[in-house]
Amino acid sequence: MADELILSGESREEKYQTLIPQIKALIADEPDLVANCANIAAALRQTFNFFWVGFYFVKGDELVLGPFQGEIACTRIAKGRGVCGTAWQNAETLVVSNVNDFPGHIACSAASLSEIVVPIINKGQVRSVLDVDSDKLDDFNAIDQKYLTDLVEIIADRF
Ligand code: SME
Secondary structure (H helix, E strand, O other), X not given: OOOXXXXXXXXXXXXXXXXHXXXXXXXHOOOOHHHHHHHHHHHHHHHHOOOEEXXXXXXXXXXXXXXXXXXXXXXXXXXXXXHHHHHHHHOOOEEEOOHHHOOOOOOOOOOOOEEXXXXXXXXXXXXXXXXXXXXXXXXXXXXXXXXXXXXXXXXXXXX
């Protein structure tokens, strides 16, 4: 795997289509989960310039901050709290077009305006969530949901 991402295409969907096979190759021979999550967060941020991209790992009854790219963030999130804790509790992806309208949203940064959180499920349990935040309102849609779901499925069995 080259050290650089080769991205082609203009639309976000085209970028996902060129990015995901490269992420697959990037993590294929690396067994370390933290290293792989770190590179996935970096690849997403580098490709789309999202405001914040990162993983929270389920540890006991909390989510604990894992590898991320962006500003410092909340370290621990209780089950059912905020967008991340709700996606964990419900084991479903949440697309939030305006975080200020989401009851209980945890504002790590006032600059974050919309968000998508994708749970990572292995053996029927949520093990982690991938959280992507944007500084634009309504920045995520079904395209992001589809490709970010495909992306976490590449790594879900490592959790
Ligand atoms: N906004 C998230 C908290 C995590 S940070 O944005 C990085 C939430 O409400 O779950």
